[in-house]
Amino acid sequence: MNESMTLFSVPGLPMIRPGDDLAQLIAEKIESAGQQLHSGDILVIAQKVVSKAEGRLVRLSAVTPGERALELAEITGKDPRIVQVILDDSHEVVRARRGLLIVEQKSGWVCAHGGMDRSNVQPVDGEEMVALLPENSDASAEGLRARLAELTGAQVAVLISDSHGRPWKFGTMGVCIGCAGIPPIWNQRGLYDLFGYELVASEECLVDELAGAAALLMGQSAEGRPVVVIRGYTPPNLPAAPATVIQRPKEFDAFR
Amino acid sequence: MNESMTLFSVPGLPMIRPGDDLAQLIAEKIESAGQQLHSGDILVIAQKVVSKAEGRLVRLSAVTPGERALELAEITGKDPRIVQVILDDSHEVVRARRGLLIVEQKSGWVCAHGGMDRSNVQPVDGEEMVALLPENSDASAEGLRARLAELTGAQVAVLISDSHGRPWKFGTMGVCIGCAGIPPIWNQRGLYDLFGYELVASEECLVDELAGAAALLMGQSAEGRPVVVIRGYTPPNLPAAPATVIQRPKEFDAFR
Numbered sequence: 001m002n003e004s005m006t007l008f009s010v011p012g013l014p015m016i017r018p019g020d021d022l023a024q025l026i027a028e029k030i031e032s033a034g035q036q037l038h039s040g041d042i043l044v045i046a047q048k049v050v051s052k053a054e055g056r057l058v059r060l061s062a063v064t065p066g067e068r069a070l071e072l073a074e075i076t077g078k079d080p081r082i083v084q085v086i087l088d089d090s091h092e093v094v095r096a097r098r099g100l101l102i103v104e105q106k107s108g109w110v111c112a113h114g115g116m117d118r119s120n121v122q123p124v125d126g127e128e129m130v131a132l133l134p135e136n137s138d139a140s141a142e143g144l145r146a147r148l149a150e151l152t153g154a155q156v157a158v159l160i161s162d163s164h165g166r167p168w169k170f171g172t173m174g175v176c177i178g179c180a181g182i183p184p185i186w187n188q189r190g191l192y193d194l195f196g197y198e199l200v201a202s203e204e205c206l207v208d209e210l211a212g213a214a215a216l217l218m219g220q221s222a223e224g225r226p227v228v229v230i231r232g233y234t235p236p237n238l239p240a241a242p243a244t245v246i247q248r249p250k251e252f253d254a255f256r
Numbered sequence: 257m258n259e260s261m262t263l264f265s266v267p268g269l270p271m272i273r274p275g276d277d278l279a280q281l282i283a284e285k286i287e288s289a290g291q292q293l294h295s296g297d298i299l300v301i302a303q304k305v306v307s308k309a310e311g312r313l314v315r316l317s318a319v320t321p322g323e324r325a326l327e328l329a330e331i332t333g334k335d336p337r338i339v340q341v342i343l344d345d346s347h348e349v350v351r352a353r354r355g356l357l358i359v360e361q362k363s364g365w366v367c368a369h370g371g372m373d374r375s376n377v378q379p380v381d382g383e384e385m386v387a388l389l390p391e392n393s394d395a396s397a398e399g400l401r402a403r404l405a406e407l408t409g410a411q412v413a414v415l416i417s418d419s420h421g422r423p424w425k426f427g428t429m430g431v432c433i434g435c436a437g438i439p440p441i442w443n444q445r446g447l448y449d450l451f452g453y454e455l456v457a458s459e460e461c462l463v464d465e466l467a468g469a470a471a472l473l474m475g476q477s478a479e480g481r482p483v484v485v486i487r488g489y490t491p492p493n494l495p496a497a498p499a500t501v502i503q504r505p506k507e508f509d510a511f512r
Contacts, residue, residue, distance in 0.1 A: 002265075002472065004264035006260065007261050007469075009259055095510045109424075110424040163458075163460070167423060167510070167511035168509060168512070170502050171442075172458070173465050184427075202375075202428070204419070205425065205427025209429050209469060210472065212468035213466075215465050216258065216465050216466065217258050217260070225257065225259075245426070248426050254356060254423070255511050
């Protein structure tokens with residue numbers, strides 16, 4: 001059982017640009033903050049900086065909206081070019097209403113704008129850019145984990161986080177869209193409670209809880225602290241798996 | 257900006273019974289663990305122990321299911337008495353399918369079984385009991401906060417947490433269903449990002465992120481660690497409010 005844990009953010013990361021060695025920058029900044037990575041640490045990294053390092057950027061002025069995008073722009077009140085970018089990176093529109101466009105993004109995450117985002121993306125030649133999710137956030141997490149091991153010798157888990165809204169509630173929260181080196185879900189079916197009743201529906205999504213915790217130290221506007229280290233939390237002894245195992249297939253989903 | 261924070265669970269709490277002074281038990285166990293509460297600490301307390309202390313327990317054998325409960329039991333495959341208990345504590349059925357009953361509980365939370373739970377509830381005279389949510393979790397949080405201040409002199413925030421499932425994803429996570437002494441949401445509309453673009457949709461649900469973090473140290477089966485202290489996290493300087501401000505009214509909800 002975990003009795004305590006500590007979280008700290010990594011200071012001083014520069015603006016990330018396409019091609020940057022993100023793992024190296026993170027390792028350097030942890031070291032210059034007088035810290036070092038330990039095996040067993042969990043690194044939560046904001047999707048935005050991973051997307052930037054991977055060059056997942058689209059120049060808005062180069063986008064020509066098609067018919068479906070124009071139609072959805074009319075319904076939602078959004079920029080038709082933005083809608084086109086979202087459609088190009090999605091499988092399915094889940095809800096479209098004024099001010100709201102929820103899709104299943106190509107990696108399988110259901111979220112507003114398919115995770116596409118324009119905040120904190122630096123303009124290029126004065127032109128506005130938007131950032132897409134990584135092509136494969138689990139692979140990105142795996143790559144960062146391997147590179148960090150190479151650079152520091154520490155075997156860490158890596159989570160890539162994003163902020164998602166929720167039905168029924170106001171406010172977003174940090175969630176995990178890619179991970180490596182950690183079991184995303186703790187399936188407690190078959191465990192027993194204090195009185196011996198079998199727990200019927202206890203599957204805890206550990207990586208979303210970890211990403212949510214890290215978000216508290218990231219902020220969302222101009223703080224520039226996109227990497228948080230979680231220390232002292234030992235996940236249950238289960239095989240590591242990609243974050244996509246959390247995705248509920250449509251046929252098991254009462255809300256699609 | 258918050259740069260680090262620490263979480264620890266409170267060991268040694270006994271089984272909670274109706275009428276117990278929960279705040280006093282918590283204060284005692286923190287002290288006997290060699291800790292003390294500080295002003296600014298955030299206590300996350302599992303709903304189950306609050307419900308038990310408040311006597312929110314129903315003896316299943318005393319429940320007679322009505323027509324609607326029998327109908328929904330047929331659809332969902334659940335015990336008709338359980339369904340009746342859920343209906344009695346709810347405003348509205350949001351989804352009913354085999355194995356699934358999602359309602360808007362009387363306090364306004366949309367969740368499976370209206371938060372009603374049978375795990376870790378001690379039988380009374382050999383008879384099975386189930387626990388309902390507190391009548392008013394915000395008031396419960398406020399009461400615990402006031403009592404803890406009286407006992408320890410520390411001005412803490414109190415969150416009452418529960419585990420909720422989510423559409424589109426497997427696994428539950430810890431969320432906040434009642435709070436006191438903290439702003440539940442950080443509305444960042446009107447703030448600017450690193451490049452001066454106004455953030456259009458940044459409202460972060462801090463209390464759900466805090467409750468999720470705490471859940472990692474609570475476990476859900478036989479651990480018996482229903483109280484977690486979060487230290488070092490300073491919320492934004494906004495007025496405290498009840499957790500009900502997070503509830504999205506039905507007319508603004510695309511999923512009802």
